[in-house]
Amino acid sequence: MLLTGPAVTADDATSTALLNCLIREVCAPEQQVWPDGGHLVARLPRAGVVLRTGLSRPPVGPTYRLVPPYEERRGDEWIAASWDRLANLVAGELELATGRPNPEFLAQVDNSHTALTAIIAARGEPPDDRYIASEQALIAGHRFHPSPKSRQGSPGDWLRYAPETGARFRPRWLAVPEDLIAEEGAPEAFTALSSYGPPAPPGRKSLPVHPWQYSLLADEPVLRRALAQGLVLDLGPSDVEAIPTSSVRTAYLPDADVFCKFSLDVRITNCVRKNAWYELAGAITLNALLQPIFEKLDATFLAEPAYRSIALPDRRLYEGLGVILRQGVTPLPGTPLLAGALADPYSTFLAGLPALSTPESAQAWWDAYVGQVAPPVLSAYLDYGIVLEPHLQNVLVCVDATGMPVHAAFRDLEGTKLTAGRWDLAHVPPRVAESLTYAPDRGWNRVVYCLLVNHLTEIAAAVADLHPPLEQALWQIARGHFTAHDHHPQVRALLAGVPLPAKANLRTRWSRMADRGAAYVPAPNPLAAPRPL
Structure with a gap:
C-alpha cells in the first residue's frame, strides 16, 4: 500500500x-x-x-x-x-x-x-x-494558481467523481440510431469499447456518457424529447468501472485499457471542460499528423484515434455528449506515473523510489528524467513546428522496478498546437485550423513555460526536498540535454540565461481572459551559464 x-x-x-x-x-x-x-x-x-x-x-x-x-x-x-x-x-x-x-x-x-x-x-x-494512485494524488492542485481546486457546483454534486478522493464510477450508455451518430477517426476503437457496455439494439451504436454530464443535460428539451420518443435509448450504466484521472473529466477504463475524454459543462479551475465541436474535429486531425512524427522522435504521444457524439439539432448536445477516446497505458514500458504526482510536495511518490535514495543516485535519476522528457518536446517544436503542452498533468513518466525513468508519454491533443506558417491546413475547416495553431513566439512561450517553469523546476525542487544541497547541481546536469539543441537560437538564449516565460495564472484570472490568451511574466532561469569573466 x-x-x-x-x-x-x-x-x-x-x-x-x-x-x-x-x-x-x-x-x-x-x-x-x-x-x-x-x-x-x-x-x-x-x-x-x-x-x-x-x-x-x-x-x-x-x-x-x-x-x-x-x-x-x-x-x-x-x-x-x-x-x-x-x-x-x-x-x-x-x-x-x-x-x-x-x-x-x-x-x-x-x-x-x-x-x-x-x-x-x-x-x-x-x-x-501506483499508476492510478499517481493520477489521483493531486490533492492541493496547481501550486501557482490562485484557485486551483475551484469547481462549479457544490461538493455534493462532484465528490463522487473527484479523482482526489479515489473515486470510481460507472459510465452511462446511450443507444443512438446510426444515422444520428457523428464520429470521425477509427470506428474500430469504439467497437472495441462498446463491448464493455450494455449491448445496443440492431441499427444503433452505443455512446458512453459521464453520469455527471448526463445529469447536467437531463433538462435539455431536445434530449428529453428524443428519449421520450424512443429515438435515443438510455441503456443505463454498465459494470465496467471508470477511474477519473487528474483532469477530472478524463476517465480511465482499466478493463478496456482506454481513456474516455468526456465533456463536462462545468467550470474547473480556468475553463468549462466541454469538447467544443472544433476540438473534436481537431483531435482527429492532429492525431493523424503527430503519430508518424513521434515515431521518428522515438517517443510516445497517447493517440486519440476517434470521437463520437450525437447529431441532434442542438449544439450543446453535440458538444456535451461528445467523447474522445485515448489509447491506454498497457503498452507503455515499466510503470507509468503522472509527473504531477512526482512533483507534488504532499505526496510520497519520489521518496518511495529506491533510485532516489542517495544524492548520487538522485542525480542519475534526474539525468535520466530530463533525458526522457526534454528532447522530444524540444525536437517537436524546433524541428517540426509542433507545440506540445508538457505540463505536469500531461506527462506520464515510466519507471523501472527501482524507479529509474525509462520512457515518457505525452498526452492531450487539446493543448497541442502547430506553429502557424509551418503546416498546410488548407484541407481543414477554418475554425478548426484556427484552434490548432499558435504564432511562433506564443508557441515557444508555451513550450518553455510548460517544460521548464511548470514541469522541470517543480520536479527539481521535489528532488531537492529529499537532498537539499543538490538543486543547483541538478540544473547543470539539465544543461547537457539542452546543449544538444544549441544550434537553434532559442535554445542558445535559454542557455545564456534569458528569463523564462511564466504563465500569469493570477493575472489571467483577474482579467477573466481565456487561457489561450494568457500573459507571461519573466522568471529566473536556472539553466543560466556562469557569466564569463
Missing part, C-alpha cells in the same frame, strides 16, 4: 498558492520581494502592505518552497494572516494595479478553499495500483 504524504490543510494550501502567484507575478517582477533569514518578505507596493512567509530553503529558479507561518506587518509586529485575508489583499493590490475590479475573484478563491476542504475530508487511502 502506498503511504499518504505530509498533512495538508485547506488553509495552508490556499495561502501558499495565493502567495506563490503574488510573488511570481507581482512582487518579483517589480522587485518587491527579498529573503530575510528563514523567511521571504513581499511588499504590495500599491496597497502599502508587507507580508512574510516561511521559506524552507532559498529558491533556485522560478519556484519556491513557502511554508507557514503567513504573516502581515502591523506596526512593529508580525501578525498571522489568514487565507481569506491574503485573498483580500491580493485582490486589492490587483485592482489598484490594473484599475479594474473583479467581483468573481474572491468567490473563486473561496470556492477552491471549500472544495479542498471537502476533498481532504473525503479522501481515503490511495489505491495499490
